[in-house]
Amino acid sequence: MKRILACLFAVSVMLGSSAAYAVLPDEIMSDPVKEARARDLSRELRCMVCQNQSIDDSEAPLARDLRLLVRERIAAGDSDAQVLDFLVARYGEFVLLKPRLEPHTLLLWLLSPLALAGGGFALWIHNRRRAKSAGTEDLSTAKLTAEEEARLKQLMSAEPVPEQPV
Structure with a gap:
């Protein structure tokens, strides 16, 4: 019975959790508000290695470096716009998942x-x-000529041809 409950618990944890992120525990900031800002910004930034993943989802070393850079800028007191401007100035518009x-x-x-x-x-x-x-x-709506009308009357007055058995 304990095994069944343990399996059910493990399945519920897996199903109930949101998408797995590549953010490692040593990257997480101690302030939950700043961490939420860092996560939001990380979802807007493209991984330069994976290219169609955000740095929040990517496990590439460059994505980790960008996540750490975002957290450093936030810890230094930069606003979200300043962090994005810094990264765009450094890496170009391509770093944004949604270009401006x-x-x-x-x-x-x-x-x-x-x-x-x-x-x-x-x-x-x-x-x-x-x-x-x-x-x-x-x-x-097409009109028939006199010749066509005469031919049509002739065909309609003719006796029907008996059907041939197949």
Whole structure:
């Protein structure tokens, strides 16, 4: 019974815990408020090795160095914006997981909405052309010539052909 309870406890701890972070115990700051700020900033910064992971999730040595640098800057009294500005000045805009909206990143931010709008416009044009061409070829409103009407009457008055067994 104790084994079952121990297994249930271990499973509940694993399921109940949030995502595993790469932050090591020796990196954690003693002040919980500063540690929360450091964690928030770490989630906004890109690991330069993993590239699509935040430094909070990455186990790369460079990510650890960046986490320690963030904590040093916070301990020195820097605001969140100052910490981010320092890291951007040192490593470039690429260090941010979400680049800032600035003139040189404008294309990055607008490319997806512009592509979506362009695709919608192309579909609209395609549907208009299709409806226009279908409107000129509408057979339900087409008039038959006198010759076609005579042929149609002849075909309709003819006796039906018996079905052939298969």
